[in-house]
Amino acid sequence: MSGSPAFPSLRPKYRAAIGMITPSANLVVERVTCAILSDFPEVSPHFSRTPVFGARDLFPDDYDWDGMLAAAHLLAQARPDVIVWNGSKGATLGFATDRELCRRVTDETGIPATTSSLALEAALGSLGARRIAVVAPYAGDYQNKLVAGFEREGLEVVAEAHPGIADNLDYAAVPDADIAAMIRDVATAQPDAILTWCTNFPAAYVVDTLERELDIPILDSVTLAVWHGLDMVGRADPRGRRWGRLFDGPTP
Structure with missing residues (x-):
């Protein structure tokens, strides 16, 4: 026998790697990230976790810096091109904290x-959007804290909706129909953009359909984080259009 054996071309030709830090009780970030990146086969996702679970935040007014940086250091050992905190808490702490x-x-x-929060800041700036509506899975007290956080950033919250869920893991179980109903409800206020906010909230799957129906940009916190990571590695483009008009470009 001569020459080398021929192998089928199954191995993707990776050009970039995105590292994602996700809350420990999260079921949505990895699912949505992998689904989006299936349209970008040259970009590989890699994940690390930091403790966020249950109905009580042990660090209500700050990050668990040790946990967050430990997760980042683990990702850094694989040398990704960018590290993304795919978590929504920065909206309550302030974008400066992120x-x-x-x-x-x-x-x-x-x-x-x-x-996710800095990706939102970039997307809203690109859209010129200041009047927002917020759909999230949270209980009332945390939803109020979230709305106040957006208002401190100079955004006008013209409508909000939330089902009142307290446990972090349960956010992932909200049905598509319930998410769509809340989005349609806040759309009546005619905001510049609707935010679906919580990275364990599976709203990404309904964004494209409802954007086409309502003709209002819908910015999902998980999708935003993936989009901004792609933008930072020079790969955000209309291949991701089935995840919303965010991918139409140009990126900021």
Whole structure:
């Protein structure tokens, strides 16, 4: 026998890697990230977790910095091109806190970083949107905290809807029909954009259909994080259009 055996071309030609930090009780981030990146086969996703679970936040007014940076260091061992905190808490802490998180991650790992909240900031700036409606799975007290956080960032919250769920894991079980009903309800206020906010809230799957129905941009927190990570590695483009008009471009 001569020559080398021929192998089928099954191995993708990866060009970039995105590292994702996700809350420990989250079932949605990995599912949606992998689904979106199936349209970007040259980009591979890699995941690490930080403790966020149950109905009580042990760090209600800050991040668990040790847990967050430990997750980032584990991802950094694989040398991804960007590290993304795919979590929504920054909207209650303030976007400046997420900028500080990214600074610390980059200082300690040498890898650029972003978050769902900073992706939202970029997307709203690109759209010129200031009047928003917020759909999230939270209980009333946390929903109020979230709305107040957006308002501190200079956004006008013209409508909101939430089913009143307290346990982090249960957010992932909200049915599509319930999510769609809440989105249609807040759309009557005619916001510049609707936010589906919580990275364990499976709203990404209904975004494209409802954007076409309502003609209002819908910005999902998980999708935003993936989109911004793709943008940072130069790969965000209309291949992701089935996940919403966010992928129409141009990116900010």
